[in-house]
Amino acid sequence: MDAVTGLSGSGPAYCFVMIEALTDAGVQMGLPREMALQLAAQTMLGSARLCLQGDKHPAQLKDMVTSPGGTTAAGLQFLEEGKIRATLIAAVEAATKRSKELAGGKY
Numbered sequence: 001m002d003a004v005t006g007l008s009g010s011g012p013a014y015c016f017v018m019i020e021a022l023t024d025a026g027v028q029m030g031l032p033r034e035m036a037l038q039l040a041a042q043t044m045l046g047s048a049r050l051c052l053q054g055d056k057h058p059a060q061l062k063d064m065v066t067s068p069g070g071t072t073a074a075g076l077q078f079l080e081e082g083k084i085r086a087t088l089i090a091a092v093e094a095a096t097k098r099s100k101e102l103a104g105g106k107y
Helices: 002-009 011-028 033-053 060-064 071-081 085-104
Strands: none
Touching: 002 085, 011 033, 011 085, 033 060, 060 085, 071 085
């Protein structure tokens, strides 16, 4: 259950941080805040629905929307350089560890 808490219990906060950051980026690039928020949240929602509806691995879905040398490829490269995967994994690990601590180390 600690892993469920670390991933699914804390996960909405991680998603909210991503939506907030994407919104702020949209505003920085000139979009009105409400439009940027709607675009960010709808993008996250649509991506999650697509992931749950089909039989494709998330990596396959990512590849489907990434043109070689295109805008998405450039953005993904930047995310990888920022260690987004390692950071998200570490966040789940930290939340799982904290859940165990709060339970007194019991399973």
